[in-house]
Amino acid sequence: MRIPLDHYSQLPLYRQIECFLHEEIDSGALQTDTKLPSTRELANSLGVNRITVINAYAELEAKGLVYTKLGSGTYVAYPPESLPDRKDQETDEQRWPLWQQQLSHKAMLPGELEKERIGLVSEPSEDLIWLAGGQGAVDLFPADDFRKSLQSILLRDKTEAMGYGDDAGYLPLRATIAHILANQGIHAHPKDILITTGSQQALSLVANLLLRPGDVVLLESPTYSGAIDLFTSEGAQLVGVPVDENGMQVERIEALLRTYHPKLIYTIPTFHNPTGACMSGTRRRQLVALAKKYNAPILEDEFVGDLRYDGRAQPALKSLDCCGDVIYTGTFSKMLMPGIRVGYLLASGPVYERLRAWKHTTDLASSNLIQRALEAYISVGRYQTHLNRARRIYRRRRDAAIAALHKYMPDDVEWITPQGGLFIWLKLPDGVTDHNLYASAISHKVAFAPGSLFFPAEKSRQFLRLNFVMHPGEIIAEGIRRLSEAISNSLGIASS
Numbered sequence: 001m002r003i004p005l006d007h008y009s010q011l012p013l014y015r016q017i018e019c020f021l022h023e024e025i026d027s028g029a030l031q032t033d034t035k036l037p038s039t040r041e042l043a044n045s046l047g048v049n050r051i052t053v054i055n056a057y058a059e060l061e062a063k064g065l066v067y068t069k070l071g072s073g074t075y076v077a078y079p080p081e082s083l084p085d086r087k088d089q090e091t092d093e094q095r096w097p098l099w100q101q102q103l104s105h106k107a108m109l110p111g112e113l114e115k116e117r118i119g120l121v122s123e124p125s126e127d128l129i130w131l132a133g134g135q136g137a138v139d140l141f142p143a144d145d146f147r148k149s150l151q152s153i154l155l156r157d158k159t160e161a162m163g164y165g166d167d168a169g170y171l172p173l174r175a176t177i178a179h180i181l182a183n184q185g186i187h188a189h190p191k192d193i194l195i196t197t198g199s200q201q202a203l204s205l206v207a208n209l210l211l212r213p214g215d216v217v218l219l220e221s222p223t224y225s226g227a228i229d230l231f232t233s234e235g236a237q238l239v240g241v242p243v244d245e246n247g248m249q250v251e252r253i254e255a256l257l258r259t260y261h262p263k264l265i266y267t268i269p270t271f272h273n274p275t276g277a278c279m280s281g282t283r284r285r286q287l288v289a290l291a292k293k294y295n296a297p298i299l300e301d302e303f304v305g306d307l308r309y310d311g312r313a314q315p316a317l318k319s320l321d322c323c324g325d326v327i328y329t330g331t332f333s334k335m336l337m338p339g340i341r342v343g344y345l346l347a348s349g350p351v352y353e354r355l356r357a358w359k360h361t362t363d364l365a366s367s368n369l370i371q372r373a374l375e376a377y378i379s380v381g382r383y384q385t386h387l388n389r390a391r392r393i394y395r396r397r398r399d400a401a402i403a404a405l406h407k408y409m410p411d412d413v414e415w416i417t418p419q420g421g422l423f424i425w426l427k428l429p430d431g432v433t434d435h436n437l438y439a440s441a442i443s444h445k446v447a448f449a450p451g452s453l454f455f456p457a458e459k460s461r462q463f464l465r466l467n468f469v470m471h472p473g474e475i476i477a478e479g480i481r482r483l484s485e486a487i488s489n490s491l492g493i494a495s496s
């Protein structure tokens with residue numbers, strides 16, 4: 001074991017050893033029941049007196065962090081019940097330089113605080129049915145096909161694929177995306193497309209370019225929690241517009257535009273996150289016209305636009321935009337897999353060059369190798385085949401989820417059947433909140449995304465979001481059955 005010791009420090013050597021081991025135990029690098037080196041061994045390897053190590057171990061033992069087995073040695077203790085509580089962590093934080101203490105508080109954005117408050121489980125465990133996620137089905141990720149594309153690119157493009165590449169993105173991929181967009185009625189020139197590291201980076205570039213602290217952003221309420229955190233981190237003031245089954249209630253927007261003069265309208269018109277709603281054609285046209293009238297740019301986030309299972313396709317806002325008011329962003333994260341981190345934005349006019357320059361400043365370029373592999377994957381038709389399959393399977397899973405909701409949920413739980421996307425938004429009965437239900441659901445071995453995570457300002461606690469694509473139908477149905485039990489329990493508690 002190598003422990004850095006400072007022989008000139010005012011901190012005695014035994015305390016330096018103790019602090020080092022304490023941190024290793026805290027961080028989990030030294031796990032429970034790990035045997036520590038004998039005092040003789042450690043003293044020899046560190047070149048210190050054995051008494052120094054004995055004293056360090058004694059201090060750790062006094063704190064309950066290690067225990068001694070007679071004749072065997074010293075072991076890491078640290079049972080979960082002795083994990084430092086929040087108060088200890090706060091005093092622990094004070095060890096760090098002041099700028100770090102200030103940073104850690106500043107970086108706690110609303111979404112993170114909310115998740116912390118709820119005690120959100122972030123790691124799905126084996127017996128927990130995880131309906132909380134925001135991605136597509138892992139079992140559908142086309143790992144083998146993508147590996148083939150990657151291999152073919154390494155053979156074909158050799159060192160060309162290893163350089164930074166074009167900062168706007170690999171041109172053939174931009175041309176392919178332009179082609180995909182043309183099928184959705186969007187006239188896009190490859191030179192107006194900027195490849196980004198996921199669409200999150202597209203949102204971030206736009207926010208950074210267009211917003212200054214105090215500026216107002218109009219957005220759906222509820223909306224994507226990653227966008228709430230992002231705009232908040234830019235110091236923007238968020239003004240929410242309610243959503244119904246036809247998407248953002250655009251009728252309310254004109255008054256808000258007059259009052260707040262927003263610098264940005266952010267919307268997820270198609271299979272909205274978290275509600276699954278799809279904005280009607282009439283509202284889409286009204287929104288684009290209003291943005292033009294009030295000189296407010298629209299950021300259209302089309303994160304799952306291609307995952308439609310039934311109903312009539314609606315025009316993208318970008319396809320209704322005559323004059324460059326709409327910045328459109330798309331991603332391969334949900335339709336393909338998030339790990340490739342390829343998204344894009346489409347913007348016309350001077351804003352494009354500014355976004356491109358900012359992208360270059362931020363990260364030089366997105367992965368050249370992955371972009372080439374993705375282009376190869378799409379151009380041999382594998383992407384389309386994958387999409388068709390995903391749509392077929394997701395439709396079945398959606399139907400299974402809706403059937404289970406009808407079968408198991410108490411009468412006063414409400415939902416809208418989504419025509420596409422990943423999510424069902426559930427309204428809980430009076431008296432049950434997402435917070436209270438969360439702990440109970442976890443004990444019933446099912447996890448959902450609490451609705452309050454998605455509200456930009458006034459939080460409603462009466463909703464939750466279910467991902468219906470991540471598991472086969474029978475697992476989703478079982479998850480919904482468990483959830484209905486948790487709701488019924490909470491209702492029992494609420495009425496008693």
Ligand SMILES: Cc1ncc(COP(=O)(O)O)c(C=O)c1O
Pocket residue numbers: 134197198199200201224226268273301303330331332333338342343
């Ligand atoms: C609505 C919405 N937009 C954008 C993103 C960002 O996705 P990515 O950066 O993986 O493309 C997400 C991720 O969950 C999302 O839900």
